[in-house]
Amino acid sequence: MAFDSLSDKLQNIFKNLRGKGRLTEADVKAALKEVKMALLEADVNFKVVKQFVKSVEERAVGQDVLTSLTPGQMVIKIVNEEMVSLMGSETTEITIKPGNDITVILMAGLQGAGKTTTTAKLAGKFKEKGKKPLLVACDVYRPAAVEQLQINGEKQGVEVFAMGTSQNPVDIAKAAMNHAKMNNFNVVILDTAGRLHVDEDMMAELQNIKEQVTVDQTILVVDSMTGQDAVNVAASFNEKIGIDGVILTKLDGDTRGGAALSIKAVTGKPILYVGMGEKLSDLEQFYPDRMASRILGMGDVLTLIEKAEAQIDADKAKEMEQKLKKAEFDFDDFLEYMGQIKNMGGIGSIMNMLPGMGLGSQMKNVAVPDDAEANLKRTESIIYSMTAKERKNPDILNPSRKNRIAKGAGVDISEVNRLVKQFEQMKKMMKQMPGMMKGAKKGRFKLPF
Amino acid sequence: MGLFSKLKEGLSKTRDNIVSGIDSIFSGFSSIDDDFYDELEETLIMGDIGVRATDEIIEELKEKVKENKIKQPMECKQLLIDTIKEKMDLGENAYDFENQKSIVMLIGVNGVGKTTSVGKLAGHLRAMDKKVIMAAADTFRAAAIEQLTEWSHRTGADIxxxxxxxxxxxxxxDSIAAAKARHADVLLCDTAGRLHNKKNLMAELAKIDRVIEREYSDAYRENLIVLDATTGQNALSQLKEFKEVTDITGIILTKMDGTAKGGIAVAIQAEYGIPVKYIGVGEQVEDLQKFNSEDFVNALFDVHLSDGE
Structure with a gap:
């Protein structure tokens, strides 16, 4: 089944387009077709995908491509930014009232989404924070649902309020509130039965509970493997009972979890936590940016783009390119370049992050020798041992100056000679750069090595 | 927020334009053109059939349209229905296990409705006057055994x-020993929900499978994977992994009473050739039905959005 990764597909599309300064409509369309496929394969709702792709297209056409990125990466960058902004840019917590005020949380969702398990997990979280949670068994329909909550509550060391299965869930919720007030509980979590969003009677039951009991937070529990129907489910629950947040369960599977995007898009409500396993401690904070990468199926490329963006000043890079073309390149520029590469986590980490350039690929041998990182440091110390004048005018380096530099850097004079020679070669190479770039794939980052 | 409002607008617009049923698509177009195929594609993908299987279906349809020189959208309606129905063919021996000594194992990820399906299946077989034993092999989830015990009371099957x-x-x-001793017709095995990417849990299932092979080799084997109809493309990944462990003979598609179309079953048929044998449409004993491809395909095109407006 393995889906080809989106980054590989995009790389193929843009194989012949490297070095373009601006994203044309055709480029963007071609790339977005693949993005659309990736999103659909990740189960993002079709209508959400259509809207999303349209808004990305509007933004992307005509955009300048950052010097440090290929057009494909530029499109992904825009896609990712739009996605993160859609998913919400930060993590959201469940708001809990201070002190002994009771916060009431209602858990709702389809059958089998994982409400009862999640309820127990949440109770554990609140207990950790020093709260005194009470779990309420309002699922009187599914056989043994009450027992399930009782067993899980016991495992968490949290009290469970249950009245069997013959009482009405609304009455149970009301009685539980009294019990909570009398016994100083400050968080009450109502575990309700799974129900279909089209089941009018069952939806009315939730409305009733909310009318009779002041619910502070209504949380929709959704299976992260849900497909296209996620929008219908989320929209109906939101319309009929009103939801404040979402918990995504079973994310420890291998689903890409596109439902997260769909739900956020139709309800606008934040995703609060994600269920990451069967143990009652496996409930984690939700990170919108990570989810965006997961849905796109391309975490590493995004990390690389972020790094490139953060570390390489676009203008500086342009200036550098000009210098290279005119062969005005000196040792100061060389130093700066090296600094940028180090900021990005070193040559090795950059190479590993590039699609199709993992360990063992042929690019590695062509572009960077294994000891490149160590060499980088030695090279740096040699350059630092030069005077400002020498760095600006490499031509004045005579044997006596080289000797002094070698002593200062603590290296043999032959190494200084080698560096100067390499530098001259590189300068020569740079002049032919535009042609070179197309030949050797390393042009994407314009590594001078 | 721009996107939210646009999307909502889009959804409500769709809602207004709905003519229920498969005819809406075919009557809405006057000729068979790219727009028509795009609309079909959208409907199929919205039903969770997935990009790949959808492309396949549409390509097949295009060929048939060409072959038969069809010009009107309405005329290719039946072609499309047949194309999908063909794909969803059950085969002749789909329910053979009902009439001989058999062991039926239900497997699947968490929360799809395995225990409930075992209970309903027991009810269905009990109604046929079969001697049924249920094995409570979900020993992990809290109260799973109590849940199955309740089903045993309801259906009169042993547990x-x-x-x-x-x-x-x-x-x-133990259950196999009991089935032999009590001369049971069908032994139904409930198993714990497990995500297919958990190595240990899959190994546990492999062990169960080996025990059945060794201890009950003369019984007819039926291994049903239970899928939630709301599941998206991840079900393909589930099938792939579960298939490695045991020979899957069919699918139970649960929660078909919601708005989910269960189109993922079409993708699974296309990819692995495993048929849907039952669908679950509610929580009562009688809410497990044998699969009917005609109804299924019709429901696929029955575009109703939430709250049935």
């Missing part, structure tokens, strides 16, 4: 269970 946390393969072993 073999040990305590929570015991070895599920041992439960199966």
């Amino acid at each position: 073999i269970a040990q305590s929570e946390g015991s070895d599920p393969a041992a439960v199966i072993f």
